[in-house]
Amino acid sequence: GLANTFVLRNGLARDALVSSVQGRKGDKTNKYAVEGFFDYSQVFNTGVAGPTSGFRYSIEGGKVSGKFIAKVRHKLVSNTFDCNDMGYLDRNNYFNVGSTFGYNIFKPFGRFMWTINEVNTDLSFMYEPAHRTFFTITGKHIFTFRNFLTVGANWLMNPIKAYDFFETRVAGRYLIYPKNYELGGFLSSDYRKKFSLDLNASHRIFLERNRTITKYSISPRWRATDKLFIVYKWENERKHDNVGFVSLLPTGQIVFGVRNLNTVISTLTTTYIFTNTMGLSLRVRHYWSEVDYTSYFELNENGKTENINYTGNADLSFNAFNVDLVYTWQFLPGSELSVVWKNAVYTSGQVLYGSYAEDLNHVFENPQINSLSLKLIWFFDAGRYLKAKK
Secondary structure (H helix, E strand, C coil), X not given: CEEEEEEXXXXXXXXXXXXXXXXXXXXXXXXXXXXEEEEEEEEECCCCCCCEEEEEEEEEEEECCCCEEEEEEEEEECCCCCCHHHCCCCCCCEEEEEEEEEEEECCCECCEEEEEEEEEEEXXXXXXXXXXXXXXXXXXXXXXXXXXXXXXXXXXXXXXXXXXXXCCCCXXXXXXXXXXXXXXXXXXXXXXXXXXXXXXXXXXXXXXXXXXXXXXXXXXXXXXXXXXXXXXXXXXXXXXXXEEXXXXXXXXXXXXXXXXXXXXXXXXXXXXXXXXXXXXXXXEEEXXXXXXXXXXXXXXXXXXXXXXXXXXXXXXXXXXXXXXXEEEEEEECCEEEEEEEEEEEEEEECCCCCCHHHHHHHHCCCCCEEEEEEEEECCCCXXXXXXXXX
């Protein structure tokens, strides 16, 4: 496959060109396969002679089907690759190598319908300057019983200290990331029933002070009728003694802080189907995150920290409340009309309310943003049109 994007702004801002080639090759039984892609970007900045070029590639291959799977992979993103003019790239300047080993059974056995078991290893590096960053081992184990109850466990470990080059916000500087271990699990009841429930929880410990991350979620699902379906999800993540970037001082000092974070995400999703070609969906989501700093320190050249007399205040409370109402009508095969209403409220400040309920009371005191959009997709069957002309 080939892909290409080109953004031309007629001298008002930068222009950009990104080209991509992708491929996959498997044997006749699809037991073994290799696949990958190569992307090349060029950014033409105004007033600068010549483009800034960058590249990205990925390759993965191995045994991809059957009870036992085994794959190896490699990905590299150069420090100048940029596809954000017509795409999204969260970060560049890294490369990694990894492997996946799995053992899966998709036929009923004993009390189970099927099981998936997988272990992944990933070793990551900075591309420029070349330096090892993270080594991570993860695993997941999922079992579905004959009554369609599904349970699972997942785990993660960083068994050696790592070097975080991204959190510092300064090229070439890094923060030493401690060894850490995580264990979690989930439960999902039978989705065939009118009422079902998803539960998820995990706990992560760091070999540094009392640093931990605890997460859980509860999500009931209700199929009220054949036309109405409702899902609610409550998610909570608490980070204790977490470490994060605070500020870069004019003196060149990089300030970090020890902080406690509490993040709550509440989401209600409702879908109503009028006919097999027409439906209405509603999504209401509230994201709240509160950051409370307990101490500040300076980052040294060796990635370690020392105390600093910092008088600033980096505490933060952030809210994002969104409502999305979408009407969809598939009036012809491949053709769709969508009407979307969006309502959004965003707040940010240093006042910490301490509780989710109290914070929510203040959200709607802020200005709201409303938007209405209409999208029409019309599939034109050129073959049928030309045949009719003849």
